[in-house]
Amino acid sequence: MTTGARTVGGDRMAAICQGIRRAIIEGALLPGDRLPEDALGESFGVSRTIARHALGQLAAEGLVDLRRNRIATVTAPTPADARDIFDIRVALERQVVQHLAGHLSADQVAVLKDIVQQEHDARHGPDGASIRLATEFHIRLAEMTSKPILVRYVTEICYRAGLSLAALARPHSSECAISEHLALIDLIARGPADKAADMMAEHLEAVATRALLSGDRSRSRDLVNILQPYAKG
Amino acid sequence: MTTGARTVGGDRMAAICQGIRRAIIEGALLPGDRLPEDALGESFGVSRTIARHALGQLAAEGLVDLRRNRIATVTAPTPADARDIFDIRVALERQVVQHLAGHLSADQVAVLKDIVQQEHDARHGPDGASIRLATEFHIRLAEMTSKPILVRYVTEICYRAGLSLAALARPHSSECAISEHLALIDLIARGPADKAADMMAEHLEAVATRALLSGDRSRSRDLVNILQPYAKG
DNA sequence: GCGCTATAAAGTGTATGCACTTTTGCCATG
DNA sequence: CATGGCAAAAGTGCATACACTTTATAGCGC
Numbered sequence: 001m002t003t004g005a006r007t008v009g010g011d012r013m014a015a016i017c018q019g020i021r022r023a024i025i026e027g028a029l030l031p032g033d034r035l036p037e038d039a040l041g042e043s044f045g046v047s048r049t050i051a052r053h054a055l056g057q058l059a060a061e062g063l064v065d066l067r068r069n070r071i072a073t074v075t076a077p078t079p080a081d082a083r084d085i086f087d088i089r090v091a092l093e094r095q096v097v098q099h100l101a102g103h104l105s106a107d108q109v110a111v112l113k114d115i116v117q118q119e120h121d122a123r124h125g126p127d128g129a130s131i132r133l134a135t136e137f138h139i140r141l142a143e144m145t146s147k148p149i150l151v152r153y154v155t156e157i158c159y160r161a162g163l164s165l166a167a168l169a170r171p172h173s174s175e176c177a178i179s180e181h182l183a184l185i186d187l188i189a190r191g192p193a194d195k196a197a198d199m200m201a202e203h204l205e206a207v208a209t210r211a212l213l214s215g216d217r218s219r220s221r222d223l224v225n226i227l228q229p230y231a232k233g
Numbered sequence: 234m235t236t237g238a239r240t241v242g243g244d245r246m247a248a249i250c251q252g253i254r255r256a257i258i259e260g261a262l263l264p265g266d267r268l269p270e271d272a273l274g275e276s277f278g279v280s281r282t283i284a285r286h287a288l289g290q291l292a293a294e295g296l297v298d299l300r301r302n303r304i305a306t307v308t309a310p311t312p313a314d315a316r317d318i319f320d321i322r323v324a325l326e327r328q329v330v331q332h333l334a335g336h337l338s339a340d341q342v343a344v345l346k347d348i349v350q351q352e353h354d355a356r357h358g359p360d361g362a363s364i365r366l367a368t369e370f371h372i373r374l375a376e377m378t379s380k381p382i383l384v385r386y387v388t389e390i391c392y393r394a395g396l397s398l399a400a401l402a403r404p405h406s407s408e409c410a411i412s413e414h415l416a417l418i419d420l421i422a423r424g425p426a427d428k429a430a431d432m433m434a435e436h437l438e439a440v441a442t443r444a445l446l447s448g449d450r451s452r453s454r455d456l457v458n459i460l461q462p463y464a465k466g
Numbered sequence: 467g468c469g470c471t472a473t474a475a476a477g478t479g480t481a482t483g484c485a486c487t488t489t490t491g492c493c494a495t496g
Numbered sequence: 497c498a499t500g501g502c503a504a505a506a507g508t509g510c511a512t513a514c515a516c517t518t519t520a521t522a523g524c525g526c
Contacts, residue, residue, distance in 0.1 A: 011301065012480090036506085036507065036508090037508070038506085038507075038508095046480080046481090047480060047481045048481085048482090048508090049479090049481065049482090050479090050481090052508085052509090053285075053286060053289055056286055056289055056290060057289060057290075060294070061293070068508085068509085069486085069488060069508055070487095070488075070507090071489095071508080081381075081382055084380045084382045084383055088325065088328070088382065088383060088386060091324040092324065094324070095320060095321070095324060147313075149295065149314060149317045149318055149321065149393075150317055150320075150321060152295070153321060153386070160382075245509095245510095270477075270478070271476085271478095279510080279511090280510060280511045280512075281477095281478090281511085282509090282510060282511065282512090283509090283511090285478085285479090301478085302477080302479080302516085302517050302518060303478080303517095303518075304476095304478080304518090304519095305478095
């Protein structure tokens with residue numbers, strides 16, 4: 001009983017997973033950060049057994065790196081990984097939009113617009129909140145298909161994309177996403193399915209490009225490149 | 234040291250997962266079959282801890298159903314699940330083909346043709362072997378992209394598709410797949426990427442349709458229907 | 467003979483303990 | 497002062513133990 005994360009009746013392991021997932025996409029946990037089982041268990045008020053199991057799940061989702069006899073770490077996606085993740089994400093979210101186009105209820109539109117409103121309110125706040133809300137927008141959209149398997153894959157790939165952004169993107173790159181989300185809602189609600197799917201693809205490409213194109217913070221991990229300018233003297 | 238599954242240096246948990254995955258796509262394990270932790274651990278020569286962890290992984294992959302305080306069971310996909318799984322599979326394997334078209338080496342073509350040859354040899358053997366080999370064909374193809382994240386998702390969705398087939402398909406529905414695989418190799422090696430991707434989509438659609446359209450073995454779990462012919466006397 | 471309940475058996479949820487591995491930090495040595 | 501190696505500390509890998517939950521069984525009343 002160290003922290004307030006007591007979800008007593010519920011599943012403690014799921015709580016750990018969700019906590020870490022959230023910390024990751026908000027950028028509170030960065031690639032390479034260590035996740036020792038003891039520390040994890042202690043901060044969530046459970047034994048190492050549960051923490052270990054949770055790490056296994058997160059590793060299966062690609063958010064955590066697990067190597068034998070080594071401390072678990074937050075996965076460090078390469079730019080190539082990020083590219084592949086966004087390609088897959090485009091393919092999956094095209095399907096979401098295809099299934100949804102023309103079938104959004106007024107309630108659903110309201111739910112989506114509410115999230116965008118939150119994004120708007122948070123646009124000058126901490127960087128992590130923006131990424132989290134943008135992610136939530138896409139996940140809620142997927143949930144509206146009522147296709148649990150599709151939801152599962154979209155959710156997973158969204159978290160991986162969020163990690164890639166937190167890891168590789170330059171800060172404040174998510175500004176225009178808000179208006180794009182609004183336009184998406186409109187086109188999904190009214191427009192033809194193919195047009196809407198195309199717009200989703202363009203939106204995701206734009207996010208990936210804005211964030212990953214030139215910012216490329218990953219070089220800062222590469223000692224050779226970092227020190228190259230200094231090696232001449 | 235009860236069985237021969239000793240993979241000593243390696244990861245015992247991965248061995249359990251792989252064993253169960255294979256048993257599932259070969260149809261040795263059917264949807265609803267129970268997987269108690271003790272029995273599992275005993276048959277693989279490990280403690281319940283490891284077996285439990287393995288079940289967690291398989292649940293994350295959607296092959297196993299895990300409910301609190303209940304014995305784990307092999308997932309029973311509904312026809313709707315199967316439909317969604319194949320939709321996702323089409324989207325992912327299109328990407329595989331897109332990336333691969335025109336870039337297959339002679340060695341890679343040989344590897345693929347060898348698998349098809351094995352499929353040919355096994356076409357009158359046990360039903361499970363055919364599904365396993367067909368699955369292997371698609372997974373190897375994905376591996377040739379050298380995109381680990383794409384490989385991971387394709388592999389997972391292929392296993393889920395295999396489970397759906399074993400669960401829902403009528404027997405001996407995989408005959409034509411062999412010639413289609415050969416044609417696929419050819420078109421991926423030489424043809425334009427879009428054409429090849431379309432062919433992959435058609436191939437997968439055909440597999441799904443042949444297997445799932447009318448066979449619908451799920452009714453056979455329905456006692457009323459099973460016993461109807463016998464209820465008249 | 468049939469259904470209901472009490473009780474035992476089987477199974478899961480979780481913590482803890484111990485062996486083994488990796489990491490860390492310190493000290494001796496060149 | 498830098499460097500190599502060794503010992504303690506930290507951490508993982510795994511099995512076992514025990515409490516609690518579900519499921520199966522057998523006995524009892526009707």
